[in-house]
Amino acid sequence: MIGWGRFKGYNIAALRKDLISGLIVGVIAIPLGMAFAIASGVKPEYGIYTTIVAGILISLFGGSKFQIGGPTGAFIPILFAIAMQYGYENLLLAGMMAGVILVIMGLLRLGVLIKFIPKPVTIGFTAGIAVIIFTGQIANFLGLKGIKRHESFVDNMKEIGLHISTINLYSVLTAVICLAVLVLGMRLAPRVPGALVGLLCATIIAALFFSGKVTTIGSAYGDIPNTLPSFHFPVISWERIRLLIRPAFVIAMLGAIESLLSAVVADGMSGSRHDSNRELIGQGVANIAAPLFGGIPATGAIARTATNIKSGAVSPLSGVIHGVVVFLILLLFAPYASSIPLAAMAPILMVVAWNMSERKEFLHLLKLKTGDSLVLFITFLLTVFADLTLAVEVGLVLAVVLFVKRMGEVHMVSKVLPDPSSVKVEAHMVTDSHDCPQIGIYSVEGPLFFGAAYRFDDTMPGLGPDQPKVILLRMGKVPFIDTTGEANLAGLVKKLQEDGGQLMISGIQSQPLELLKKTGLYDRIGETQFYARTGEAINDALKMINYNKCLGCRHAAFRECAAFSGLEEVAGRSAFKGRTPAVARKLTGEI
Secondary structure (H helix, E strand, O other), rough: OOOOHHOOOOOHOOOOOOOOHHHHHHHHHHHHHHHHHHOOOOOOHHHHHHHHHHHHHHHHOOOOOOEEOOOOHHHHHHHHHHHHHHHHHHHHHHHHHHHHHHHHHHHOOOOOOOHHHHHHHHHHHHHHHHHHHHHHHHHHHOOOOOOOOOOOOHHHHHHHHHHHOOHHHHHHHHHHHHHHHHHHHHOOOOOHHHHHHHHHHHHHHHHHOOOOOOOOOHHHHOOOOOOOOOOOOOOOOOOHHHHHHHHHHHHHHHHHHHHHHHHHHHHHHHHHOOHHHHHHHHHHHHHHHHHHHHHOEEEOOOHHHHHHOOOOOOOOOHHHHHHHHHHHHHHHHEEEEEEEOOHHHHHHHHHHHHHHHHHHHHHHHHHHHHHHHHHHHHHHHHHOOOOOOHHHHHHHHHHHHHHHHHHHHHHHEEEEEEEEOOOOOEEEEEEEOOOOOOOEEEEEOOEEEEOOHHHHHHOOOOOOOOOOOEEEEEEOOOOOOOOHHHHHHHHHHHHHHOOEEOOOOEEOOHHHHHHHHHHOHHHHHHHHHOOOOOOHOOOOOOOOOHHHHHHOOOOOOOHHHHHHHHHHHHOOOHHOOOOOOHHHHHHOOOO
C-alpha cells in the first residue's frame, strides 16, 4: 500500500534533498496550519496536529509522489459552518466520515470522476472561498473589538461595520509589518518562507514596542500545548451519522477535488504521474486518523506541494519529514507561539486568499459572456452569500443543463440526396423541385439522446400518402444513443411499418448497434436493413419503390429517375401496368 517502488534507487543524496525540502515545507506549514485552524473556528493547535498526522499519512499512503497534505484554505468556510452549527466534536466525526467516503471512492476507482467537474464550478467556488477568507480576516487586521463571527457573509460584514469604531492602530501596524515583509520576501527572496519571517518580525516588534496592546493567540485561545493530544475516539451513533452525512460528503468531495488538483499541478511541475484512486485512499486514511488526535479535515495543499518540488524533493519521504519537523517545532517552541498577534496572522491568510482566487481565470471566463460565465457567476455568488454545499450543487446542475443543451444543439438531422459532381450525398441537393417523394435520406450527426430527441422528431417525416415510404438514416456520425433516442427510433419504425414503409440504416457505430440489439429494435428493423455503405442502401431502396409513381416525376433525385419517369407516354397501356421500369423499357424497345 505504501508503495516502496517510489523509493527505487533511493540513496544518501536523495535523502539529503528530501531533508532540505521537508524542513522548508515544515517551517512554512506551521503558521499556515495555525491560521487555517483559527479561521475555521477552532483552536490553532488543532491545525498543527492536522499538519503532523495528516501530512505524514498522505505522503505515505497517497498516490502522488510529492503531495504535501494538511489543513487548507479551501476548507475554511465549510469547517467554520460545521463548527458553528454542530460543534467541534461533531466536526471531528464529520472529518472521519469524510475519510471513510474518500477511501470507498478510491476502492471503487472513482478518482477519474472528479476530473469531470466543470472548470467554471471549481473556479467559481474557489473564488468565493477566497473572498470569504479575505473578508474574514478584516476584523483581525484592524484589531476590532467585540466581533462575533457568523455563518452568513452579510452578517459578518454588518458586524465589521458596527464595530469599525473600535479599530486598533497597533493591530493595523502589526498587520502592515507582517504584510510588508511577506510581499517583499515573495518578490526579493521567493525561496525564503515569507509567511514565517513576516510572522516573526511582526511578533517581535509587537512584543518589544507595544506589548499588551494587541490580541495574541494566547490571550484569545490560551497557551498552545507542546505535545500531541491523547488518542480520542469520538462517540458514534446512528443519529450523529445521519445528522453529519451531508457535511461529511461535502468535505469528502472538496477534499477529493483539492487533492487531485494539487496532484495534477505536481505532475506538471515534476513530470511524474499520480494515481488518482490511490490518492483518494491516502486522503481518506489521513482524514480518518487526524480526528483521533484532534485534527481537522485535511487535503492536498497546492502551494506547499509546489514548494516541496521547487525545494528539490525526490520522494514522498519529504512529506513525512515535513510532518516530523512540525512535530519537533511543536515540542520545542509551542510556548512562544502563544505570543503571536492575531493581527500578524491576518495578512498571511489574506495573501493565501489572493493567491487562490483564480482572479485571472475568473475574469477571463466572465468576459466570455457564455453559459459557462453564468455557471461561474452563480456558483461564486452562492458560495459567498449562501454556502459552499448549495453553490456546488447548483453549479453542477446548471453545468449539466448547459451541457445537455449544447449537445442537443450539436445534434443535426439533414435531408440529403446524391450529388453527381462529388459522388456524395449532400444537403444542398434537396430543394422543393428536387426531392424524391418515395425515398427520404437523412444524415444524422451527433449523439441521439434525450437532449436531442426533439430535433430528431421534428425532422423525421410524419404519416400520410404523400410521405416517403422508404427512410434511409445515415448514422455513421452518431457515436452514442440512449434509451430516449432508441425510443424515438422505435417510434419511427412503428409509423413506417404501419404505413407499409421500411426503415434502412447505414454506417451505424458499435454503441448504437449494441443498444438496438439489446432492446430488440434491431430485429424489428431487420438484419438485412442495416448497411455498411450508403450507396448499397440506396440501390436496395430503389428496388422497394412504386415505379408507377415515378411516371411523370420531374424531380430527378437519382440518376435512375430519368429512365423511370420517361415511361409516362406508355403508362396508360394495359400491357405496362404493374410492370417494373426494366420490363417496360424492354417491351417498348428502349433496351
